[in-house]
Amino acid sequence: MICPHCNEPMIVVEYQQTEIDYCFGCQGIWLDQGELELLFQQPEKKLDLSAVTAFDKSKRRCPRCRKKMVKGNFPETTVEVDICRRDGGIWLDQGEILKIAEEHCEEQAFKNIYRFFSELFSDKNEMKEN
Numbered sequence: 001m002i003c004p005h006c007n008e009p010m011i012v013v014e015y016q017q018t019e020i021d022y023c024f025g026c027q028g029i030w031l032d033q034g035e036l037e038l039l040f041q042q043p044e045k046k047l048d049l050s051a052v053t054a055f056d057k058s059k060r061r062c063p064r065c066r067k068k069m070v071k072g073n074f075p076e077t078t079v080e081v082d083i084c085r086r087d088g089g090i091w092l093d094q095g096e097i098l099k100i101a102e103e104h105c106e107e108q109a110f111k112n113i114y115r116f117f118s119e120l121f122s123d124k125n126e127m128k129e130n
């Protein structure tokens, strides 16, 4: 899959049996519909991202279906995200996953997510230094 921000190929990282598409270049993350609930360890709490009110069109295209995405606030947060209305996927810029997790997750789930993504994001910094 190609990063909607830098148009470079993304890699797949696995977190608790959830496959996350990750861009090393911009540290953005793509999540398909349903993956966020798994990531947040809230499989019963369905997040309907296609129902989010769009306040603007996004310049970015969905990496799955190549249609233009829309901009909206992630439910119950002030975090602006790019959403594909067609397939319910979501694009998160660097660090947005942590802001959303902080507001949505139980403490333990947040700690796990924080640890995982902090390590993932810092990998890149180490590569830069070398």
Ligand SMILES: [Zn+2]
Pocket (backbone or CB within 6 Å): 003, 004, 005, 006, 007, 008, 023, 024, 025, 026, 027, 028
């Ligand atoms: Zn990127």
Ligand SMILES: [Zn+2]
Pocket (backbone or CB within 6 Å): 062, 063, 064, 065, 066, 067, 084, 085, 086, 087, 088, 089
């Ligand atoms: Zn799409």
